[in-house]
Amino acid sequence: MTSATDRFRRRSDPLAATDPGAGGGMGSALLWISLVVLLLAAGLSYSGIRLRNELVGLDVAVDTQWKQVENQLERQHDLLPKLAAVARRYAAHEAGVFEKLAAARAAYAGASSDAKPRLAGEVDGVLANVLALAESYPDLKADGQFRDLSYEIAGSQNRIALERQRYNEIVGLLNARLRQIPWSLLAGDLEGAAFYEAPREQLADPDLEL
Numbered sequence: 001m002t003s004a005t006d007r008f009r010r011r012s013d014p015l016a017a018t019d020p021g022a023g024g025g026m027g028s029a030l031l032w033i034s035l036v037v038l039l040l041a042a043g044l045s046y047s048g049i050r051l052r053n054e055l056v057g058l059d060v061a062v063d064t065q066w067k068q069v070e071n072q073l074e075r076q077h078d079l080l081p082k083l084a085a086v087a088r089r090y091a092a093h094e095a096g097v098f099e100k101l102a103a104a105r106a107a108y109a110g111a112s113s114d115a116k117p118r119l120a121g122e123v124d125g126v127l128a129n130v131l132a133l134a135e136s137y138p139d140l141k142a143d144g145q146f147r148d149l150s151y152e153i154a155g156s157q158n159r160i161a162l163e164r165q166r167y168n169e170i171v172g173l174l175n176a177r178l179r180q181i182p183w184s185l186l187a188g189d190l191e192g193a194a195f196y197e198a199p200r201e202q203l204a205d206p207d208l209e210l
Helices: 005-011 022-090 094-111 116-136 138-142 144-179
Strands: none
Touching: 005 144, 022 094, 022 116, 022 138, 022 144, 094 116, 116 138, 138 144
16 A cells, blocks of 8 residues: 555655666667667678778779780880881981980880870871882882781781770779769778870871882
C-alpha cells in the first residue's frame, strides 16, 4: 500500500515516476546512432580513397600513354638518318633540308618532356619536306631503298597518330574528372595534362605518294 510520503516523493522527483528501463532504452538508441555514424564515416572514407585512387590512376595513365607515343617517335627517328642519307645522294644541293632535319631530331632528343610534343611536330614538318623531294627528283623517287624507308616511315606515322589519339583521350578523361564533383574535391596536388596538338602548319598530311 502506497503511503502519503511515497506519493509526495514521486511528485517532487519526476525521475522517480519514469520507467526503470527507460535509461537502458536511451542508451541503446545512442549506441545505434553511434554505429550508424561510424558506418557512414567509414563509407565516405572508402569512397574518398577510391575516387582519389582513380585520379592517381588516370594521372599515371597519361604519363604511360605518352611513353607509348615516345616509343613510336623513337622508332621513327631511328629511320630518319637512313632516309636522309639516301635522299642526299640524289639531292645533295638540298643541304638546308637535311641540316634542318638533323637539327630538329637533335633538339627533340635533348628536350624536356614538356617540350617534346612541340618539337615532335617540328620534326614532322621537316620530314615532310624531305619526303617531298621525291616529287622533284625522279631518280630518288625510283630508288628502292628510299621507297622502302618512306613506306616504313608512313606506317610509323600511322602508329604515332593512333598513340597520340589514345593519349588525348586519357588526358580528356583526367581533365574532366579534375573539374567534376566529387573528384575535384579530392584532386589535391594533381593537375591536368596538356593535349597533344599538331602545329597548325602540320595539319595537312605530307604527300607520301612515291
